[in-house]
Structure formats: structure tokens, C-alpha cells
Amino acid sequence: MSESKTNSDLSFDFDFLDKLVVGIGEVSQITGIPPRQIRYWEEKGIITSLTEEEGKNRRYNYENIKKMLLIKELLDEGYTLDASAEKVKNRMKMIEETLNKLQNKKD
Amino acid sequence: MSESKTNSDLSFDFDFLDKLVVGIGEVSQITGIPPRQIRYWEEKGIITSLTEEEGKNRRYNYENIKKMLLIKELLDEGYTLDASAEKVKNRMKMIEETLNKLQNKKD
DNA sequence: TCATAAATTGTAAATTATTTACAATTGCAA
DNA sequence: TTGCAATTGTAAATAATTTACAATTTATGA
Numbered sequence: 001m002s003e004s005k006t007n008s009d010l011s012f013d014f015d016f017l018d019k020l021v022v023g024i025g026e027v028s029q030i031t032g033i034p035p036r037q038i039r040y041w042e043e044k045g046i047i048t049s050l051t052e053e054e055g056k057n058r059r060y061n062y063e064n065i066k067k068m069l070l071i072k073e074l075l076d077e078g079y080t081l082d083a084s085a086e087k088v089k090n091r092m093k094m095i096e097e098t099l100n101k102l103q104n105k106k107d
Numbered sequence: 108m109s110e111s112k113t114n115s116d117l118s119f120d121f122d123f124l125d126k127l128v129v130g131i132g133e134v135s136q137i138t139g140i141p142p143r144q145i146r147y148w149e150e151k152g153i154i155t156s157l158t159e160e161e162g163k164n165r166r167y168n169y170e171n172i173k174k175m176l177l178i179k180e181l182l183d184e185g186y187t188l189d190a191s192a193e194k195v196k197n198r199m200k201m202i203e204e205t206l207n208k209l210q211n212k213k214d
Numbered sequence: 215t216c217a218t219a220a221a222t223t224g225t226a227a228a229t230t231a232t233t234t235a236c237a238a239t240t241g242c243a244a
Numbered sequence: 245t246t247g248c249a250a251t252t253g254t255a256a257a258t259a260a261t262t263t264a265c266a267a268t269t270t271a272t273g274a
Contacts, residue, residue: 016172019137022129023231025260030126035261036223044221057230057261065123080271081221130260132231142232143252151250164232164259188250 014103017062021050024058031068038068046071046085063099067092121210124169128157131165138175145175153178153192170206174199 028035041047042058047067050059060068070091074084135142148154149165154174157166177198181191 016137020127020133021136022133023261026127026129026133029128030123034223037221039262040222055229055262075221130232141252144250146233147251162233162258182250 014099017099018103021059021061022065024060027060027065027068030065031072033068033072041068041071041081044081046081063092063095066095121206124206125210128166128168129172131167134167134172134175137172138179140175140179148175148178148188151188153188170199170202173202 022030024035024038027033027038038047039058042049047064049064050061051057052059067088070088071081071084074087075081079087129137131142131145134140134145145154146165149156154171156171157168158164159166174195177195178188178191181194182188186194
């Protein structure tokens, strides 16, 4: 009785989002960014993955994916990769805060 | 200029959900259901995947994952697999309808 | 134009993850 | 105990990803 999981409708699933961690192939399909490019961005430190150990497959969460989509948009607008990454930082903070508020609505 | 993608906040991402298609490993991590069990359910026709061709890796969308979670809950409550599947059908219809409403809010 | 750096892309060999198929095991009810 | 439902185990083959080294394309300033 300690936790309620009525889950009556999709109201919406922030615990689902929290568990959502996917591989590079899925991210590529979702975002339209080729795997090779995703690896390159990560190699440059523009994005990070949740990968446990070297050699194991890369893992990305919702925030990672969101970030890639934002960077992609800015690149299309003509920003450089570094400039895009810098600009996206602020947006990411807002997204993080929003997610936190929605998840730990403890008050 | 034909399509607007301001994407100002997460308001919330039903187009993201629409593109969200993941492999069996991810589903297993998300749901806590072992891959072997997921394959078994699929083999029995309880669930379906979006897999393109035989031999290729299985692909699941949000509805598939949601369905598995619901079935898992009912199994825990003591229902048989078939009974769980039957019961879940109704819930799935509602979820589908809700998703459709939220996605094609064309009116 | 030329040089230089940024950004992306190509690919081979090794590794990881998944598939299928056949089989064994477990739990439960008659 | 028997029989069925449900799950689990696993080997061999295949699919997908990793790393590493390299080539190519694109933008930008001298």
C-alpha cells in the first residue's frame, strides 16, 4: 500500500520517461541523426551518454535525445556545432527543471 | 515555412512518442520484463511487434510497451496470461483513442 | 586562391546484442 | 499423478554497435 500505481490513464507518464533509455539505433530513428554523427558529437563532448562501460553499447535518455534534436535545429539554422551546444545549454536547464517539477511533485 | 516547429517547451511531445520505437533490450529495461518472456508473449500472439522482417531485431512502440506493463500488472494480480490479454484489450482501446485525440488535434 | 580547421562521413575488424529453435523446468488445478 | 500453462535455458547464427584510422566535405580568414 506504500505506492499507488493506478495508472488510470496517461496523465502523463513521467516515470515512463524516466525509465526511457535507448540505444543509438533508436535515437537515430527518432531524431533522424545518423549514428555516426551522434558518435562524433559525443566524441567531441557536445553530448553525453549513459553508457556504463567502454565497449558496451551507448545508452541515451530523454534529455539526451531532446538535446540532440535542439542541436540539430540550431545547426540547420546555421550555427556552428559549438555555438549550438552552448545555446542549447540554457534550454536544457529549463527542460530539466520542468521534468524535475513534474516528477518530484513533492509539495 | 510550411511547417512550424517552434517546440518551445515540452507540452507534451506526442510527435516524440509517435517516433518512439525501441528494441527488446530497451523494453526489457523499461518494463522489467525479461526479453525471453517478451518473445514468448509475442510467440503466443499476446502482443505484437513492429518488426519488419523475420530475423531482424524486434521493434516496439509506446502502445506495445504500455500493453506489456498492463499485462504484467494483471499477471501479478493472479490472472492467467490469456485472461490478462483479454482484459487489457479494453484499456488499450482507450489509450489508443486518447493518443489519437492528442496527436491529430485537427479541429 | 590557398591554407587551415570544423564537421562529417566511410569502413574494417572485433565485440555486443538479438534471433530462432529445441528443450527443460516450474506451478497449478483436476 | 497427470496434463497444461507459463516460463526459462541455451547454443549457433545473425544483426547491430564499437573503436580506430582515415578520407572527404565545408566554412572561413589570410
